[in-house]
Amino acid sequence: MAATAESVVKPDFTTQRKHFIFTDEHEALRESIRNFAVKELAPHAEEWEETTFPDWVFARMGELGFLGLDKPEEYGGQGGDYYSALVLAEEIGNANSGGLAMGLAVQTDMAMPPILKFGTEEQKRQWAEPAIKGQKILCLGITEPDAGSDVSGIKTRAVGDGEEYVINGSKTYITNGHRADVIVLVTKTDPDAGYDGFTLFLVPMDAPGVIREKKLQKLGMHASDTALLAFQDVRVPASAVLGQVGKGFYHIMWELQGERLIGAAGCVAGAQKCFERTLQYAHERKAFGREIGRFQVIRHKFAEMATKIESARQMVYVTAWRFNNGEYPVREISMAKLHAARVACEVADECIQIHGGAGYMREYGIERVWRDMRLNRIGAGTDEIMLDVIGRSYGL
Amino acid sequence: MRRPELHPPCSVDRAARHDPLDRLAGDGGDHVEAGIVVEHGIDLLEMTASPPFSDEHEQLRQSIRGFIERELAPHAQQWEEDQWFPDEVFAKMAAQGLLGLKYPEEYGGQGGDYLHEAVLCEELARVGSGGTSAGIGAHVNIATPPIWKFGSQEHKQRYLVPAIRGERIGALGITEPGAGSDVAAIATRAERVDGGWVLNGEKTYITNGVRAHFIVTAVKTTRDGGHHGISFLIVDRGEGVSASKLQKLGWHASDTATISFQDVFVPEENLLGELNEGFKLIMANFQWERLAMALGAVGAMALAWERTAQFARERQAFGRPLSGHQAIRHKLADLATSVYTCRCVTYDALRRFVAGEEPLKEVTMAKLLTQRACFELMDACLQIHGGAGYMREYFIERAARDARLGPIGGGSDEIMREILGRALGL
Numbered sequence: 039m040a041a042t043a044e045s046v047v048k049p050d051f052t053t054q055r056k057h058f059i060f061t062d063e064h065e066a067l068r069e070s071i072r073n074f075a076v077k078e079l080a081p082h083a084e085e086w087e088e089t090t091f092p093d094w095v096f097a098r099m100g101e102l103g104f105l106g107l108d109k110p111e112e113y114g115g116q117g118g119d120y121y122s123a124l125v126l127a128e129e130i131g132n133a134n135s136g137g138l139a140m141g142l143a144v145q146t147d148m149a150m151p152p153i154l155k156f157g158t159e160e161q162k163r164q165w166a167e168p169a170i171k172g173q174k175i176l177c178l179g180i181t182e183p184d185a186g187s188d189v190s191g192i193k194t195r196a197v198g199d200g201e202e203y204v205i206n207g208s209k210t211y212i213t214n215g216h217r218a219d220v221i222v223l224v225t226k227t228d229p230d231a232g233y234d235g236f237t238l239f240l241v242p243m244d245a246p247g248v249i250r251e252k253k254l255q256k257l258g259m260h261a262s263d264t265a266l267l268a269f270q271d272v273r274v275p276a277s278a279v280l281g282q283v284g285k286g287f288y289h290i291m292w293e294l295q296g297e298r299l300i301g302a303a304g305c306v307a308g309a310q311k312c313f314e315r316t317l318q319y320a321h322e323r324k325a326f327g328r329e330i331g332r333f334q335v336i337r338h339k340f341a342e343m344a345t346k347i348e349s350a351r352q353m354v355y356v357t358a359w360r361f362n363n364g365e366y367p368v369r370e371i372s373m374a375k376l377h378a379a380r381v382a383c384e385v386a387d388e389c390i391q392i393h394g395g396a397g398y399m400r401e402y403g404i405e406r407v408w409r410d411m412r413l414n415r416i417g418a419g420t421d422e423i424m425l426d427v428i429g430r431s432y433g434l
Numbered sequence: 435m436r437r438p439e440l441h442p443p444c445s446v447d448r449a450a451r452h453d454p455l456d457r458l459a460g461d462g463g464d465h466v467e468a469g470i471v472v473e474h475g476i477d478l479l480e481m482t483a484s485p486p487f488s489d490e491h492e493q494l495r496q497s498i499r500g501f502i503e504r505e506l507a508p509h510a511q512q513w514e515e516d517q518w519f520p521d522e523v524f525a526k527m528a529a530q531g532l533l534g535l536k537y538p539e540e541y542g543g544q545g546g547d548y549l550h551e552a553v554l555c556e557e558l559a560r561v562g563s564g565g566t567s568a569g570i571g572a573h574v575n576i577a578t579p580p581i582w583k584f585g586s587q588e589h590k591q592r593y594l595v596p597a598i599r600g601e602r603i604g605a606l607g608i609t610e611p612g613a614g615s616d617v618a619a620i621a622t623r624a625e626r627v628d629g630g631w632v633l634n635g636e637k638t639y640i641t642n643g644v645r646a647h648f649i650v651t652a653v654k655t656t657r658d659g660g661h662h663g664i665s666f667l668i669v670d671r672g673e674g675v676s677a678s679k680l681q682k683l684g685w686h687a688s689d690t691a692t693i694s695f696q697d698v699f700v701p702e703e704n705l706l707g708e709l710n711e712g713f714k715l716i717m718a719n720f721q722w723e724r725l726a727m728a729l730g731a732v733g734a735m736a737l738a739w740e741r742t743a744q745f746a747r748e749r750q751a752f753g754r755p756l757s758g759h760q761a762i763r764h765k766l767a768d769l770a771t772s773v774y775t776c777r778c779v780t781y782d783a784l785r786r787f788v789a790g791e792e793p794l795k796e797v798t799m800a801k802l803l804t805q806r807a808c809f810e811l812m813d814a815c816l817q818i819h820g821g822a823g824y825m826r827e828y829f830i831e832r833a834a835r836d837a838r839l840g841p842i843g844g845g846s847d848e849i850m851r852e853i854l855g856r857a858l859g860l
Contacts, residue, residue: 186821188752211821255826257835325616335848390683390838394846395614395639398683398839405683405838415817416824422761422817 057355059121059362067122071104071129079133086261087406091138093175093217096145100172105146109154113162114170120362123147124354127300128307134403136410137261139304144213145169147300149176149222152238152293156281161240165220177218177243179209179267180290186211187423189224190287194269196225196237203227203279205241205272208251211417215265216250218243223269224290227283236286239278247272258409294419299357299371301418302378305411306351309378309385312407313343316389323394336392343385350378369431376424379414386411478739478770486785491553498557501530510563513687514832517679519566521603521645524573528600533574537582541590542598548722548788551575555726559733562829564836565688567730572641573597575726577604580650580666580719584707593648593668605646607637607669607693608716614639615849617652617716618661622695624653631655631667633674633698639843643691644677651695652712664712667700674698684835720845721794724801725787727844728780731808731837735773738833742766742815749820762818769811776804795857802850805840812837 056065079095086092099105107122109115116122123146130139153166153176168174185191194207205225212221221241228235241248252266281289317340320331330336353374360367386408390397397404415421483492505526513519527533535550537543544550555575558567581594581604596602613619622635633653640649649669656663669675675698677691707715743766746757756762783800786793812834816823823830841847 181821184750186751191752257824257826257831325614325619333848335851387838391841391847394842395609398639398842400681400683409683409835412816413824416821420817420820422759425761 059355059359060125064121064125067107067118068125068129070102071126072132074099074102074104075130075132079135079138083134083138083261086135086138088260090216090263091135091141091261095138095142096172096175098172099142100170105172106170107146109146109150109166109170113154113167120358123300124303124358127303131304131307131311134311135261136308136407136413137259139308140259140413141214141262143297143300143304144178145176148293148297149178151296152222152280152289153240155292156238156289157240158277160277161280165240174219175214175217177212177214177221177265178293179212179215179221179223181211182208183210183266187420189290190233190236192224192226192236194223194225195229196227196239196274198227198276199273202273202275203239205239205247205269205274207269209267209269210265211254212265212267213262215267216253216263221248221267222280224286227286231284233287234284236290237283238280238286238289239274240280241269241272241274241278245272245274257412258406259413295366295368295371296361297418298375299354299361301414302350302354302371302374303358305378305382305414306347306354308407308411309343309347309350309382312386312389312404313340313347316340316392316404319393319396323396330392339388339392343388346381347385350374350381353377369428372419372424372427372431375414375419376421376428379411379421382411382414383408478736478743478773484781486549486781486788487553491549494550495553495557498530498532498554499560501532502557502560506561506566510561510566510687513563513566515686517565517686518689519563519569519687523566523570524600524603526600527570528598533570533600534598535574537578537594537598541582541595549784552725552729552784555729556733559730559737562737562832563687564734564833564839565685565690568685568688568690568839569642569645571726571730572606573604576606576719576723577642577646577648577650579722580606580706580715581668583718584666584715585668586703588703589668589706602647603642603645605640605642605649606719607640607643607649607651609639610636611638611692615846618659618664618713620652620654620664622651622653624655624665624667624700626655627699630699630701630704633667633669633695633700636692636694638692639680640677640691640693641685641688643693644679644689647671649675649693650706652716655710655712661713663710664716665709666706666712666715668704668706669695669698669700670704672698683838684832685839686832686835721787721792721797723844724797725780725784727840728776728783728797728800728804731804731840732773732777732780734833734837735776735804735808735811738812738815738830739766739769739773741829742769742818745822746818749822751820756818765814765818769814772807772811776800776807779803795854798850798853798857801845802847802854805837806847808840809834809837 103116104126106115107126108118108120111117127143130142150166150169153161165174169176180189182192182194194205194209196203196205221243223239223241225237225239226235227237247270249268249270250265251268254264254266256264320336321329323330357367357370357374360370389404390408393402393404396402483489524533531544532554534543535546535554536548539545558570561567578594578597581589593602597604608617610620610622612621622633622637624631624633651667651669652664653667654663655665674696675693677693680690680692682690746762746766747755749756780800783793783796786796816830816834819828819830822828
């Protein structure tokens with residue numbers, strides 16, 4: 039039978055393609071988070087670059103159930119799967135504020151998971167439950183001025199003293215450090231035990247001796263408050279130990295996996311948004327008598343960016359599928375984080391270039407995306423550490 | 435004054451090299467024995483004169499570098515925060531003869547040539563504030579050269595002489611909100627009136643746009659489209675000229691501005707060059723501007739490399755300096771190679787330019803290569819700094835922000851490729 043107009047297959051570039059990990063429920067969640075972000079958060083993005091985002095964002099998101107999407111219902115969470123956490127990480131990009139997305143991720147996907155996984159019932163009630171409601175703000179303290187990549191080199195000491203521990207040390211680059219109610223703190227409890235000498239503590243930020251020393255001025259992520267903290271003879275009861283004494287290093291290595299994957303999801307979403315804005319610009323801006331997007335080189339730039347974003351996206355989604363299935367895919371998570379962070383920076387950089395002089399102007403917001411995304415190649419494990427983890431996973 | 439000679443190679447003494455590998459015995463394999471140990475400092479490149487520069491230029495280099503390190507660099511951080519560097523900087527530079535290196539003595543210049551100017555272009559990076567270097571550079575390299583090359587004696591007396599003295603600051607106004615790469619599409623109109631012209635229009639991304647006393651401005655003097663019908667007028671800041679400062683990713687100390695001209699009267703005698711022949715003037719100016727940017731990038735790359743290598747030697751991780759990790763060491767080696775490549779390409783283009791060859795291809799290649807290479811180097815150096823690289827407290831994030839302008843301004847990478855493509859007969 040001869041081919042007819044009806045029987046010829048046409049490419050479907052515009053149909054919505056759902057990845058197999060997402061259900062209709064996820065898509066509905068996606069829409070509801072997006073609407074919230076666009077309506078209630080994005081209008082303030084510029085202002086929050088100057089002031090950092092306000093605490094009410096946590097309260098409001100808690101109210102809407104967005105802080106406990108994949109957290110247990112018994113603590114006020116929605117009881118959803120890991121993919122719902124991914125959806126949040128992606129759709130919060132519509133708030134147009136990298137710093138807000140980061141502060142939020144600390145709350146939901148960095149400080150909270152170890153409390154829920156390793157905490158006692160009392161600790162979950164005291165911290166996780168109100169955090170899910172957005173009434174308590176959490177932060178995570180690993181990095182120190184002299185120990186970043188080398189987590190095992192941290193020196194913050196927690197010394198047992200009867201029924202208490204006394205903590206001394208300092209932490210830096212702590213997101214939410216200026217507003218948090220409690221910190222999940224990595225300390226050294228036994229200097230002679232190597233990797234078995236670390237312990238996590240839940241330290242209230244209003245405990246005497248906790249000092250918020252400095253608000254750090256950064257290249258990007260301006261909407262997020264980043265702190266240098268000091269702990270001077272901070273006393274906490276033994277009940278403040280989170281998880282097992284001496285197992286803190288392993289606890290935090292576990293925590294970092296989830297953190298990295300969520301970070302990767304945020305990178306993909308940030309890159310996608312930047313791409314879309316720039317695509318629109320390429321249609322609007324004219325030079326030499328035509329839309330700049332019609333120059334072949336520009337067209338190909340978009341093609342390269344789209345391909346990179348798609349590759350990072352697929353890596354994140356498939357790795358999330360393994361993670362959600364109970365696997366512990368450290369190698370793939372590291373790959374996804376490494377690749378997504380690089381892609382996000384490359385895409386943002388290319389988008390600046392496509393904007394020309396406007397790309398260099400704050401007014402257009404594109405330069406801010408690069409400044410915000412740039413952190414992802416450093417924080418939560420540098421590119422170099424990702425390369426080391428991946429490389430070592432092959433026995434090298 | 436010559437710098438001390440580089441240290442002679444000496445044999446490797448492993449014990450003497452501070453390298454605590456005890457915690458990481460398994461990693462012994464990544465420590466390569468080299469034949470040379472640099473004991474005193476980090477020397478990126480041989481600091482002896484290299485063509486086209488002579489010993490005289492190297493002496494000038496040392497003297498400029500000393501001046502910048504003493505008088506300007508200590509204030510860089512403050513100027514960045516203020517988003518303004520003081521006009522006094524021009525006066526200070528003028529007192530050293532640095533605003534007229536290539537200009538004849540009869541105008542108060544030093545009577546040197548483009549090679550002397552090139553030394554300044556490279557050393558300006560050592561201020562540590564891209565915006566400040568840009569403001570000085572714009573005055574010396576793009577605003578005043580057209581007056582020197584195409585101006586009448588009167589123009590030179592009224593503008594060039596006080597500019598060289600640092601008393602009147604210049605800016606160049608070509609780009610408009612609707613015409614960047616497409617220079618021929620500029621729309622600022624100069625309508626002929628009795629005794630001169632009346633100007634209406636808008637320029638943007640003008641370095642020194644707020645502080646400039648005079649703006650060498652490209653305008654349409656006919657209703658013809660395209661290249662023909664563009665003229666240059668020297669516009670004095672005055673009635674109808676208003677500037678608003680732009681907020682940028684980098685170059686914070688620079689008062690880059692949008693300038694609007696509303697019924698600005700420009701007297702007849704302020705026509706620079708021939709009527710309707712301004713396009714040629716614009717193109718001629720671009721060559722030196724691009725070379726100057728290439729030189730600036732080379733200077734910035736060298737500075738950033740040196741400071742990052744120093745950081746890598748001091749910062750410890752996993753029980754050894756960062757530079758003790760092979761990946762970092764090799765990265766710095768690659769970056770040093772990039773600096774050297776950029777320097778060689780730029781110096782060769784410079785040599786040809788100074789020899790009068792009109793090396794369009796080489797200058798374009800130098801600009802194209804160096805601007806992206808500089809930003810990539812800054813980005814890599816930022817990465818080597820780790821978390822500190824993300825902090826404003828350290829110089830590198832600023833250097834990266836400043837470097838990002840390079841592939842866009844002075845002719846974007848894409849335009850450089852277009853020019854090159856055509857010059858190659860494609």
